[in-house]
Amino acid sequence: MRDTLRVPWPLWPFFDAEEESALLGVLHSGKWWCVEGTESRQFEEEFAVFQGASYAVACTNGTAALEIALRALDIGCGDEVIVPAYSFIATASSVLGVGAAPLFVDIQPDTLNIDPTLIASAVTPRTRAVIVVHMAGRPADMDAILEVAARHNLLVIEDAAQAHGSEWRGRRVGALGHLGTFSFQASKNLNAGEGGIVVTDDEVLGEAAWSVANVGRVRKGRRYEHSVYGSNFRMTEFQSAILRTQLKRLPGQSARRTANAAVLRELLQGIPGIALPSLDPRITAHAYHLFTFRYDPEAFGGRSYVDFIAALGAEGIPCSDGYVPLYKEGMFYRTPGRKSAFCQAGRRIDYAKMHLPVCEQVCQDTVWLPQNLLLAERSDMETIAAAILKIQQSAAA
Numbered sequence: 001m002r003d004t005l006r007v008p009w010p011l012w013p014f015f016d017a018e019e020e021s022a023l024l025g026v027l028h029s030g031k032w033w034c035v036e037g038t039e040s041r042q043f044e045e046e047f048a049v050f051q052g053a054s055y056a057v058a059c060t061n062g063t064a065a066l067e068i069a070l071r072a073l074d075i076g077c078g079d080e081v082i083v084p085a086y087s088f089i090a091t092a093s094s095v096l097g098v099g100a101a102p103l104f105v106d107i108q109p110d111t112l113n114i115d116p117t118l119i120a121s122a123v124t125p126r127t128r129a130v131i132v133v134h135m136a137g138r139p140a141d142m143d144a145i146l147e148v149a150a151r152h153n154l155l156v157i158e159d160a161a162q163a164h165g166s167e168w169r170g171r172r173v174g175a176l177g178h179l180g181t182f183s184f185q186a187s188k189n190l191n192a193g194e195g196g197i198v199v200t201d202d203e204v205l206g207e208a209a210w211s212v213a214n215v216g217r218v219r220k221g222r223r224y225e226h227s228v229y230g231s232n233f234r235m236t237e238f239q240s241a242i243l244r245t246q247l248k249r250l251p252g253q254s255a256r257r258t259a260n261a262a263v264l265r266e267l268l269q270g271i272p273g274i275a276l277p278s279l280d281p282r283i284t285a286h287a288y289h290l291f292t293f294r295y296d297p298e299a300f301g302g303r304s305y306v307d308f309i310a311a312l313g314a315e316g317i318p319c320s321d322g323y324v325p326l327y328k329e330g331m332f333y334r335t336p337g338r339k340s341a342f343c344q345a346g347r348r349i350d351y352a353k354m355h356l357p358v359c360e361q362v363c364q365d366t367v368w369l370p371q372n373l374l375l376a377e378r379s380d381m382e383t384i385a386a387a388i389l390k391i392q393q394s395a396a397a
């Protein structure tokens with residue numbers, strides 16, 4: 001078993017001479033930005049193929065990708081967008097960013113994804129879209145989401161920031177709805193330090209996304225012709241070159257994560273007080289950006305969630321707690337005397353009064369293990385399970 005305090009877990013990111021030569025290639029080309037360069041165009045094509053989408057627009061980061069997707073769908077002031085309450089802030093802040101208001105919906109306790117049965121009751125006459133997050137790389141229930149969205153005429157954005165290569169019923173996520181977004185931030189399974197991309201199967205939306213990411217230009221139009229509102233969200237050639245080499249490594253890394261996640265699942269499922277996400281045969285590939293489980297202090301002699309995470313860390317197992325319910329974040333409160341991000345045409349939503357019980361519970365008991373642990377040896381999964389058992393036994397003693 002790994003001596004976790006002495007032998008480091010697989011380093012992330014992984015790179016070698018291929019990334020070095022890709023970066024030097026861009027450096028010496030003198031073409032460092034994507035409008036004149038070729039790396040970004042090629043990366044867009046390769047990632048679109050990888051994800052099973054027809055079009056892709058590379059951009060600065062996953063937060064920008066969400067804003068681009070919203071603007072491409074012409075969502076703005078006075079509109080409302082349904083989002084899960086359990087996610088990274090960008091899922092909801094991007095909605096504020098375009099002047100619309102997020103409507104938070106609770107999640108499922110066994111998937112950490114938006115609960116599709118709660119979407120219909122959140123819809124108002126102002127609701128234009130739903131953003132679904134494939135949390136930790138686990139696809140959300142796209143059958144139920146696409147069905148409820150069609151019934152209520154909602155546009156669907158997939159926030160696939162954590163779900164590179166994830167599949168729902170054999171189809172990769174991203175272009176299952178209208179537009180999908182990905183992040184290439186440093187912790188992600190495919191990364192260039194920062195970066196993002198928008199994908200779609202719809203050519204008109206693809207062109208709209210391109211315009212938003214390129215200061216409102218029209219592709220093949222004049223350089224100083226800006227027909228819609230956009231900003232400079234372009235990815236650099238350096239990022240694209242790194243991502244092209246990293247993309248070649250992704251299938252092998254994903255296979256390893258999947259195999260190790262199955263081993264770890266097997267080892268943890270017998271441990272009282274550890275609840276694993278449910279299995280769903282419709283998920284044909286899970287990116288495992290995170291391996292998550294829920295913790296019940298009662299089975300650990302009353303040791304608190306915070307203490308458990310500290311104890312696991314002390315055993316040399318990198319782990320963390322996760323999000324707080326998004327509606328508790330200060331940015332959603334209208335502070336007197338401060339200009340608000342809210343469009344004044346919007347209805348006043350009092351986020352302080354929200355209470356979404358599943359999300360609130362999950363935020364107090366869910367443990368995240370980062371994806372690079374799943375790149376270790378199969379036997380290292382035993383090390384993780386042994387550390388958890390040791391903490392349990394020490395509580396019982």
Ligand SMILES: Cc1ncc(COP(=O)(O)O)c(C=O)c1O
Binds near residue numbers: 183
């Ligand atoms: C679910 C989710 N959405 C959006 C983002 C935003 O991506 P970025 O950090 O590249 O802006 C992230 C990244 O942390 C994320 O996890």
